[in-house]
Amino acid sequence: MKTLLDPCCDRCTHTPETPCRDYVRCLTEGPICHDDPACKAEKQRLLKEIKPNEENQQIFVCTGTGCASCGAHNIVDSLNEEINHQGLANTVNVVPTGCHGFCEQGPTLIIEPRQILYTLVKPDDVAEIVQKEFVEGERVERLLYVDPLTNQPATTFANANFFAKQTRVVLNNCGFINPEKIEDYIARDGYKGLTNALQKMTPVEVIDEVKKSGLRGRGGAGFPTGLKWSFCRQAIGDKKYIICNADEGDPGAFMDRGVLEGDPHAVIEGMLIGAYAIGADEGYVYCRAEYPLAIKHLEIAIRQAEEVGLLGDNILNSGFNFHLFIRAGAGAFVCGEETALIASIEGKRGMPKVRPPFPAQSGLWGKPTNNNNVETWANVPHILRNGADRYAQFGTEKSKGTKIFALTGKVNNTGLAEVPMGMTLRDIIFDIGGGIQNGKKFKAVQIGGPSGGCLPDEMLDLQVDYDTLTKAGAMVGSGGLVIMDETTCMVDIARFFLNFSQSESCGKCTPCREGTKRMWEILDRITKGEGKEEDLDNLEHLAVVVKETSLCGLGQNAPNPVLSALKYFRPEFEAHIRDKNCPAHVCSALMTYSIDPDKCKKCGLCAKSCPSGCISGDKKTPYQIDVAACIKCGTCADVCKFGAVIRA
Amino acid sequence: MEWITLTIDGRTVTVPKGTTVLEACRMNEIPIPTLCHDPELSSYGSCRLCIVEIEGMRNLPPSCVTQATQGMVVRTQTTKVRDSRKTILELLVANHPLDCMTCQKMGDCDLAKYAYEYRVTGELFKGGERRHLPLDDSNPFILRDANKCILCGKCVRACEEVQGRSVLDFSFRGFHAQVGPAFNLPYSESECVFCGSCVSVCPVGALTEKKMVGQGRPWEVEKVQTTCPFCGTGCNFDLNVKDGKVIGVTSNPEAPVNGKALCVKGRFGMDLIHNSERLTTPLIKKDGEFVEATWDEAMDLVAQKLGEVKQEHGADAISVLSSARCTNEENFLMQKLARAVIGTNNIDHCART
Amino acid sequence: MCEACEDLIDPKETELDAVIAQYVREKGALIPVLQKAQEIYGYLPTEVLKRVGRGLRIPLSKIYGVVTFYAQFRLMPMGRNVLRVCLGTACHVRGGAKVLETIEQELGVKDGGTTEDQRFTLEIVACIGACGLAPTMMINDEVHGRLTAENVTEILSKYE
Structure with missing residues (x-):
């Protein structure tokens, strides 16, 4: 069967060896080199097959990692079977897609x-x-999404609050194309940004356009992308490299995974444009091994792009060459730091190096190297396709465009949400996120992963952009938003992040290697009720030293969760130390369990479940806990159906 | 050469372009503590002790890898800087055995020196987790106590950059990072050739000369610079002499030929000096027994015997083999003796065969 | 080659040599070669590391340094199924620790341990990027989400 990628007739001579400059436009608007109504009609017919319409309805089934783990592939199979069975195969098409974001x-x-x-x-x-x-033309009402705030079913995905309040630029294709088919990407204007760059612009003009768009690095620090490119372009070197950082290691962030799984060609196109602008002919995608589906989709995408001549030598007959390779990470969070990432691609221990020299001067194998993360690269095609001005209409003065956030934790709508920079945390968490689970009270949002900070409800009206968040003691980071409710203990969360940072420290510099360990020990002590009055001052002092003297970003930002928690939730720390009390009832060592004799129905379930056998009672006497023998596991409270077990 | 001017602690100093802030300080006798820096090795920037304040730069940049620039304003002794250095030292001390009394490095230990200078108490992080790694006592030359290692990585760089061996590297990561041969095997089971370069750069007691253990403290020892007698390269080092007895060899960083580098023979091959078996006079065999003789007697005997051989069998019956342990000058004289005095071209050298 | 000789050839070694030969000219080959070697052997025995070192001309100390740096590499044999329990932030706040506790009890091993019957190796990881379904775990390449102390036992029973 003919596909969009096949030549329309003998007059088409495009191959990777004899590339045509108009190849991409030809597929969607062509043919360009000859005028033949039959060829044109054929192209439009093939295009129509890809894009949904009344005669060609499509069912986009999310088969991203989340939905796949809930059986999405079985649904695809059943749908195909049922459609064949009903004889609808000609008008209904099942498309397995990347992440819809609504995990x-x-x-x-x-x-x-x-x-x-x-x-x-x-x-x-x-x-x-x-x-x-497809037969009766009706809805299956019970499967429609019901908004937790309004209790109204959403009649279309676009009027579900979760989607309606988003502005999907980077995620525009995610969930609406088959990521394993390059023609789906091209049909939705894919590779037009590249064509514009190669045909109409010099490399310097491309950089200027990216500068004008105001795009800043989406990986954490928010460095202006165009400026970064210009450093590497200006660096002297016979060979230059570009890297895509897909080592998305921040716990609670998975937007890069979503993009790679759902729209891998956007990343490839972004890298092609960047390579052209910088003057690089070789690139690497460094993807963590924990993302097998992302690696698979990327491998397929690279192969397809090579087959049609969008990767390789003399791309679109422009004389521009670019080869792209994948390197799978081997499990080290610090490899998200660019000098450590470069060391890892070189086959070494992923230990960060001191700067200068910066990678733009001396990076991979000592050559000028430019590194951006997945989301940053995926923004680039939009800028070159529609122009910097259209891109820059979103966002704030200093933070342009949109940002994808990963909503997780105690929020109703977990998933990926793309919003214009500058939206308030409140809008993201309550409008898109649908508020807090189980009607509980919002307590804090952890933003920016182990490098970020915890912000309390007073800060909910903060605009989310690079500068505002940094000022508040957090950071945009990769964009993970972990929402916490009143049952989350901030000391425990600070300890959790320190545990993460210290176990992921590479061990090179003293403050990070030894300092994060000691910070963790102090926090651990506090959660166990062994905290001392001077601990908080020591902790704060040590945090500042680690922040100011560590070698790389991991160490410099590792104290942020502690410093921000101390800033906004100090009374909670003090309660642990002075009153030996965990207000959120999380720190097990600080809890006591007792049974309310009035509520106890004497069922005995608690005594049966107690692993230490410290609950006694019988049908006549209410049950009692022997506090001295209690190991504070909380099983009794979990099993009691009458709420008789009191945690305090 | 292009020169730049900067201000350090209120002093205006002028240094060549390309100088680091640390070098600029040291050129001007402004003290900066360092543990991982060594001018003979590449910059690593890991110990973070050399941090300073620089106007316009965020955080506290390490002076060892920060280039001095025109007009830069540097402060090396502010409360913030000294306080941070002290905290870093406290962190190192918290994970270091404090058996300084019996440590071979006492008196020559950089960590102890700075801990003293910065009034480190060892109390701040007391009671935290510490390493408990086995002592490597596997070989006659180098004693390795990984518990004392501060992970400055100088030994790793010396092994790779000076010796080109790469026997040592880091393993594991974070708090569990270690330095050692592959699989953390004992030195004796690794590919180590015992040049001891690692020992010469270690700032603490993690790597020490085993034979010097218990033999003398640095302040009891007189350092006598000498040229190694083992070969003609001309390496210099310091004999460590206590009470008129050589107790060991240490590198002399000023050595013109070799710097701190030595080979196993020069660094560890000193048993012979005070060996009771060592020959102190020439011996001549008389009636099947070696008898002590003077140098004059011995030389006369050699000259007489060689003369007889030449007389009886001709000069080419004699052959001369010279030694790599001689200097160039001595080897030159040897061939002069062979050709001009004995009259033969039969001269060769052990290093040529 | 006679049959007796053929029996002496270790097919895994042949495969490893082919991998080394494929990468020997490439820059930065060490990590991909170690990843492939681990696929072949299931872990990285000392002899394999020595062979890789000889083949790629990389000092053994550096190879050991790399192997112990990255969480993915194993110096000891692994179980038939690798179970990675996520304790990332989202899983932490949604009760990942309880799930882990259940698994530890069920299997009788802790982080990094392998069950006596070689059925499972348990690892704690810091985020598998399926936070929307927290708490989560990954068995081999399959992700399981929305775990509870109750359903996790059932999932485990599906792996032999």
Whole structure:
């Protein structure tokens, strides 16, 4: 069967060896080199097959890692079976896609062009969906998404709050194309940004355009991307490299995974544009090994791009060469730091190096090297396709464009949300995130992973952009938002992050290697009720030294969760130390359990479940806990159906 | 040469372009503590003790890897800087055995020196986790106590950059990082050739000369610079002499030929000096027994015997083999003796064969 | 080659040599070669590391340094299934520790341990990027989400 990628007739001579400069435009608007109504009609027909319309309805099933783990592949199989069974194969098409972003409600599927969103779909629902949607023309009401705030079902995905409040630029394709097909990407204007750059612009003009867009690095520090490129472009060297940092290690962040799984060609196109602008002919994607699906989709995408001549030598007959390789990480968070990442690609221990020299002067194998993360690269095609001005309409004065946030923790709608820079935390958490689970009270949001900080509810109206967050003691970081409710203990969270940072420290510089360990020990002591009055001052002092003297970003930012928690939640630390009390009832060593004799129904379930056998009572006497023997595991409170066990 | 001017602690100093802030300080006798820095090795920037305050730069940059620039304003002794250095030293001390009384390095230990200078108490992080790694006592030359290692990485760099061996490297990471041969095997089971370069750069008692253990403290020892007698390279080192007895060899960083580098023979091959078996006079065999003789007697005997051989069998019956332990000048004289005095071209050298 | 000789050839060694030969001219080959070697052997025995060192001309100390730096590399044999329990932030706040506790009890091993029957190797990881489904774990390449102390036992029973 003919596909969009096949030549329309003998007159088309495009191959990787004999590339045509108009190849990309030819596929969607062509043919360009000759005028033949039959060829044009054929192209438009093939294009129509890819894009959904009334005669070609499509079911986009999320098969990203989250939904796949909930059985999305079974749903795809059942849908295909059912559609064949009903004889709908000519008008309905099932497309397995990357992440829709709505992980909480997965597996999800979207039916286009009607924009119907079905959530929490099970294979058993498939027959009903096909029957109602494509035979009877009705909805399966019970599978529609119900907004937790309004209790109203969303009639289309676009009017579900989770999607309606987002501005999807980078995620525009995610969930609406088959990531294993380059033609799907091209049909949605893919590689047009590259074509513009190669055909109409000099490398310096490309850099100027990126500068004008105001794009800043999406990996953490927010360094202006165009400026970064210009450093590498100006560096003297016979060979230059570019790197895509896909070592997304921040716990609580998975937007890079979403993009790589759902729209790998956007990253490749971004890198191609960057390589052209910088003057690099070789690139590496450094992807963590924990993301096998992302690596698989990227491998397929690179192979397809090579097959059609969008990667390789003399791309689109422009004389520009670019080769792209994948390197799988081997499990070290510090490799997200660019000098450590470079050491790792070189086959060494991923230990950061002192700067200068900066990678732009001497990076991979001593050559000028430019490194950006997945989301940054994926922004680039949009800038070159639609122009910097259109890109810069989103965002704030100093933080342009959109940013993808990963909403996780105690929030109703976990998932990926892309919003314009400058949206308030409140809008993101409550409008898009749908508020806090189980009607609990919001307590804090941890933003920016182990390098970021915890912000309390007073800060909810803070605009999310690079500078505002840094000023507040947090950072945009990679964009993980972990939402915490009243049952989260801030001392425990600070200890959690320190444990992460100290176990991921490379061990090179003294403050990070030894200092994060001692910070963790102090915090651990506090959660166990062994904290001393002077601990908080010592902790704060040590945190500042580690911040100011560590070698790389990991060490310099590792104290942020502690410093921000101390800044906004100091009374909670003091309660642990002075009153030996954990207000959130999390730190088990500080809890006491007792049974309210009035509520106790004498069922004995608690005594049966108690691992230390310290609960006594019988049918006549209310049960009692022997506090001295209690190991504070909390099992009794978990099993009691009458709420008789009191945690204090 | 291009020169730049900067201000350090209120003093205006002028240094060549390309100088680091640390070098600029040291050129002007401004003290900066360092543990991982060594002018003979590449810059590593890991101990963070050499931090300073520089106007316009965020955090506290390490002076060893920061280039001095025109107009830079540097402060090396502010409260903040000294306080941070003290905390870093406290951190190192918290994970270091404090058996200084019996440590071979006492008196020559950089960590102890700075801990004293910065009034480190060892109390701040007391009671925390510490390493408990086995002592490497596997070989006659080098004693390795990984518990004392401060992970400055100088030994790793010396092994790779000076000796080109790469026997040592870091292993594991974070708090569990260690330095040692592959698989953390004992030195004796690794590919180590015992040049001892690692020992010569170690700032603490993690790597020490085993034979010097218990033999003398640095302040009891007189250092006598000498040229190594083992070969003609001309390496210099310091004989460590206590009470008229050589107790060991240490590198002399000023050595013109070799710097701190030595080979196993020069650094550890000193048993012979005070060996009771050592020959102190020439011996001549008389009636099947070696008898002590004077140098004059011995030389006369050699000359007489060589003369007889030449007389009886001709000069080419004699052959001369010279030694790599001689200097160039001595070897030159040897061939002069062979060709001009004995009259033969039969002269060769052990290093040529 | 006679049959007796053929029996002496270790097919894994042949495979490893082919991998080394494929990468020997490439820059930065060490980590990909070690990853492939671990795929072949299931872990990285000392002899394999020595062979890689000889083949790629890299000092053994550096190879050991790399192997012990990255969490992925194993110097001891692993179980048939590798179970990675996530204790990232999202999983932490949604009760990942309880899930881990159940698994530890069920299997009788702690972080890094392998069950006596070689069925599971347990590892704690710091985020597998499926935070939307927290708490989560990964068995081999499969992600399991929305775990509870109850459903985790059932999931484990599916792996032999």
